[in-house]
Amino acid sequence: MASQPAHLVHGMGTAMEAPTWPAITADEANAVVARFPAAGRLTGLHWHSPRPFSAATLAHTTQGAFLLKRHHRSVRTVEGLTEEHVFIAHLAGAGVSVPEVMATAEGVTAVASGAWSYELHRAAPGADLYRDRLSWTPFASLAHAHAAGVTLATLHEAARSFTAPARRSQPLVASFTILPAADPIAAAEAYVASRPALVAFLESKPWRRQLASLFETLGQGLTPLLADQTPLWTHNDWHPSNLLWASDGSVRTVFDFGLADRTSAVHDIATAIERTAVRWLDLGQGTADIADPAAALALLAGYATVAPLGPADVAAVVRLLQLVHLEFALSEIDYFTAVVEDPASAELAWGGYLIGHAEWFQSAPGQNFLRALQAGASPQ
Template identity: 75%
Template sequence: MVANPARVPEPEDHRVHGMGTEWEAPTWPAITPDEAAAVLARFPAAGAVTGLHWHSPRPFSAATLVQTTRGPFLLKRHHHHVRTREGLGEEHAFVAHLAASGLSVPDVLRAADGASAVKVGDWSYELHRQSPGADLYRDRLSWTPFLSRDHAHAAGVALAELHGAARGFDAPARRQQPLVASFGIVPAADPIAAMSAYVAARPAVRAFLAGRPWQAQCARLFDQAGADLPALMAQQPPLWTHNDWHPSNLLWREDGTVRTAIDFGLADRTTAVHDIATAIERTAIRWLDLGQGNDDTIADPASALALLDGYATIVPLGRADVDAIVRLLPLVHLEFALSEVDYFTAVVADPASAAMAWDGYLIAHADWFFAPPGRRFLRGIERA
């Protein structure tokens, strides 16, 4: 465990997104010019570093835009407890498949040994060419709504195109690691037993939950979701998906359409329905305002419907598809919230953020969907 990761003062004003609305000091030290130069020397196509021009505000890793004699590149660094070279290779293989299918995705460079990531000490690094498109949402928080219904519609179109490109990629689900949006609990014949196995395999999560009535809490949520939900989800065709489809993971053209999809760190073998529900959950509800006033007003069903309308221009959605999306929405965040608990307990000593992931993101989000405001939101999608 990295109990107190070292801070570096350069750049002094660098802040990252927290679990709430506040900007925070980074958990992971910013990448320095000397560090970037040493890593890029291992990538023959990168050229020599001439400067660093931006540090990412994403909280779970460190990333910087590196200018070199051969152009701009994005250098991303992960602690090896979060991503190993092999773990990065899983998502890079998916990205390569999408690129071969004609989708605009990051161009991942290969190191001198042919690998798509390198290990230096406790760190794993990946290097991408700067992707085309305007980064309109670069500094906005996750769970930030689209700036317009047109953007929501365009994101739906792009998500359907990604799902089409993903077909034929038949790699198994990713290995156990933090911060992956897996999908093995909700479709299980006995979800509580599957969740117990998930927790048992992660000692830090097990210790965190030891004093909580977590099985009773989750049994209540599954009861509210309906006894047939696991069987309904088990019928969905498996598909490798993005699993983090929100505006700041998209780069945009001037006409408001999506140019490039980025950040495949949460990608895994789930289902198209899971990815669509995740996209709605990430973008159509202002979760950061939950409990701050009127919870009746945090949802934007029109944005959800625009995303679904965009998706349907590429892949038609039948009544059964929409019903499955609506049924899954209250619990679609369950496994990623668990993976966040894993990160905040097994990787960094941050019990307060682990509690927020569990109490706020897993339990409170689901409870909102099962309360009158959330039920109205779900009915609005069904009826439209």
């Protein structure tokens, strides 16, 4: 009998790697699915996700198909997952197409077993066109970028009535405490001080000076622009592989709210552009001209069909875009140091991701990209 191919996941670059978290087994899935009565009885596992920070599988049961996702408890507790699920339920109630989160007989939507936390979602409608693509994969077309902008604005409109506070401190959440602060260096120091492994990683680096230089160069005028933005729960991981697609090219379903938190609409828009309109995996591969302003403008145009953006909103997006990755990058470093002890990936997250992406925006291609966005997105 031929052996099954090894399960691999996305790495920090373009190569597939052995997973940090082992694939979910059939016996394991059977025990977890049995705790969710409406899910029926497990009949088989049909796909394992290549996403690297957790393990997930498409489980088929007597009641249909479900996505079973497993997290280490140091990354997500039951309480941490419940924060996401409450937001998803609110969006569903407001008419946003999101996966149904399954509940146990006791009415809870996440369960713990040993070192793991589990959640189960009913498979949602739509084609998973980008299922095996890397998170920083660009949209396949400007039409997809436009459609994603429409849906992002629709999600934001639905989220305006969701008043939960910001999430508790935990790895791999795109929180928003540093850039809006009157003193971002003091806010960064507080963020780092609350994470001992991050303190240890940064102690040999001139990180305060490096961040201060970025704030001075790229963050001028950002604080007052953000002060005028209404706090809002947002998705914070808006890229095409977190969307399911209809046959007409529109977005059918939004999923993966693992990075969701209370930020602002412009933070989510800037994150969406940063993750889909700049080919970061090509940075350092022979060309610095890695941006696609047309894709970014298509996303903004789609957004504006639902929620028009004023001049101050556009200015905030363009200014924030250069640093919007900062807090999640620090969260990634905390994950790589505190949870999985992967110093090489932590170094890449600091030098290649946090510092490298910000420095690209200071280059001629980066500045050209920002000017194109400002000119093309500003209300006429």
